[in-house]
Amino acid sequence: MLEINGLKVYHGPIEAVHGIDLAVAEGTCVALLGPNGAGKTSTLSAITGTARATGTIRLAGRDLGALDIEDRFRAGISIAPEGRRIFSNLSVFENLRMGAATRTDGDVTGDIEDWLTRFPILGERRGQSAGTLSGGEQQMLTIARALLSRPRILLLDEPSLGLAPKIIGQVFDLIEDLRRDGMTILLVEQNAGAAIEVADHVYVMVNGLVTRQGPAREFGDGSGLMDELTGVHG
Numbered sequence: 001m002l003e004i005n006g007l008k009v010y011h012g013p014i015e016a017v018h019g020i021d022l023a024v025a026e027g028t029c030v031a032l033l034g035p036n037g038a039g040k041t042s043t044l045s046a047i048t049g050t051a052r053a054t055g056t057i058r059l060a061g062r063d064l065g066a067l068d069i070e071d072r073f074r075a076g077i078s079i080a081p082e083g084r085r086i087f088s089n090l091s092v093f094e095n096l097r098m099g100a101a102t103r104t105d106g107d108v109t110g111d112i113e114d115w116l117t118r119f120p121i122l123g124e125r126r127g128q129s130a131g132t133l134s135g136g137e138q139q140m141l142t143i144a145r146a147l148l149s150r151p152r153i154l155l156l157d158e159p160s161l162g163l164a165p166k167i168i169g170q171v172f173d174l175i176e177d178l179r180r181d182g183m184t185i186l187l188v189e190q191n192a193g194a195a196i197e198v199a200d201h202v203y204v205m206v207n208g209l210v211t212r213q214g215p216a217r218e219f220g221d222g223s224g225l226m227d228e229l230t231g232v233h234g
């Protein structure tokens with residue numbers, strides 16, 4: 001369970017998030033939707049510890065406030081960041097190994113092999129530098145790498161951005177599979193319809209505040225969110 005209360009997030013003197021509450025129950029997928037500049041990435045950055053924030057963030061009852069980025073990672077926070085930030089000069093295999101850098105158990109190679117089997121396209125390219133992969137392949141690699149730390153919660157920042165419709169379908173199929181396997185997921189998306197379909201619960205953020213939240217089924221296909229998502233409000 002991830003529990004956020006009264007969260008404010010700052011970039012220098014700018015307050016980007018103005019005090020939000022958000023919860024992700026164990027084994028559920030929560031979608032965080034909202035227009036450009038709403039504060040979605042800022043919220044994820046506050047969770048990973050890369051942005052300055054006030055308020056409380058608890059993971060499985062543990063207050064993360066005093067922990068630095070690395071300790072939060074060790075505590076079980078893992079992110080597939082916006083823009084597929086893979087290590088382009090490292091091979092597919094090496095990228096996956098980086099994701100497991102903090103693990104001390106002996107199963108890392110086995111886990112990597114599992115992912116390479118699960119995504120034959122990555123398996124075929126295991127020795128190839130990651131920068132040569134297509135956008136969709138890089139997104140799969142980014143998510144697989146984030147999972148190699150065996151996180152308690154997976155944060156996904158716009159995994160479908162810039163991908164062709166067919167590839168977007170594959171990314172959402174993967175998210176659906178992960179959820180079914182019991183992974184806890186906080187999914188930031190602009191693709192509201194697809195996100196609502198895989199999510200259990202939805203939050204809508206506009207201008208640094210949560211304007212609406214509820215069970216995913218209350219949001220239908222997301223078409224009722226048009227005003228909020230295009231930033232037309234008030």
Ligand SMILES: Nc1ncnc2c1ncn2[C@@H]1O[C@H](COP(=O)(O)OP(=O)(O)OP(=O)(O)O)[C@@H](O)[C@H]1O
Binds near residue numbers: 034036038
């Ligand atoms: N590093 C930064 N320095 C200054 N301002 C920032 C920084 N990062 C974000 N902001 C500002 O904070 C606000 C929220 O940005 P954020 O990136 O969290 O939005 P977002 O909801 O993720 O948008 P998008 O959908 O475009 O990714 C914006 O006004 C943005 O300009």
Ligand SMILES: [Mg+2]
Binds near residue numbers: 040041042082
């Ligand atoms: Mg963003």
